[in-house]
Amino acid sequence: xxxxxxxxxxxxxxxxxxxxxxxxxxxxxxxxxxxxxxxxxxxxxxxxxxxxxxxxxxxxxxxxxxxxxxxxxxxxxxxxxxxxxxxxxxxxxxxxxxxxxxxxxxxxxxxxxxxxxxxxxxxxxxxxxxxxxxxxxxxxxxxxxxxxxx
Numbered sequence: 776x777x778x779x780x781x782x783x784x785x786x787x788x789x790x791x792x793x794x795x796x797x798x799x800x801x802x803x804x805x806x807x808x809x810x811x812x813x814x815x816x817x818x819x820x821x822x823x824x825x826x827x828x829x830x831x832x833x834x835x836x837x838x839x840x841x842x843x844x845x846x847x848x849x850x851x852x853x854x855x856x857x858x859x860x861x862x863x864x865x866x867x868x869x870x871x872x873x874x875x876x877x878x879x880x881x882x883x884x885x886x887x888x889x890x891x892x893x894x895x896x897x898x899x900x901x902x903x904x905x906x907x908x909x910x911x912x913x914x915x916x917x918x919x920x921x922x923x924x925x
Contacts, residue, residue, distance in 0.1 A: 833861030837872030844879035848886065852879035 836858035844851030855875030862869035904915075905924035912921045 831862060831867040831869060832865040833858035833867075833869050833872060836861070837869045837875060840875035841871045841878065844875045844882065848879040848883045851875050852883065855879060 840851045840854035855872045858872035859869055910924045
């Protein structure tokens with residue numbers, strides 16, 4: 776088959792050599808024929824196991840840990856520590872993970888203090904009932920209550 780533009784040159788043979796001057800030093804070469812826009816090659820992909828560019832390892836887990844720190848403190852504390860360790864290994868700061876650790880730790884301590892106060896309050900109320908009524912079945916405010924003050 777022949778080239779309609781040049782019947783003497785078949786399409787399978789290379790085009791005749793045309794000498795073009797080399798580009799000036801420091802200038803970019805012109806785009807190749809047929810390229811609509813000259814563009815630079817994309818950056819190479821990250822190595823296997825590396826996080827995508829622009830993401831901080833453990834940041835999403837740190838945010839999840841911060842949310843869970845308000846509802847399930849032990850889970851929030853554990854996830855916050857894991858997220859912080861992942862970020863530190865990669866050399867990044869992870870503020871949500873740090874806050875998750877702080878919030879969950881404070882809420883765990885407050886929960887323990889509140890539990891101690893509530894249990895001691897029930898114990899004091901029970902001791903007061905035993906002191907007033909003694910052992911046995913009594914009716915208090917219309918409700919039968921059995922006290923075992925041993």
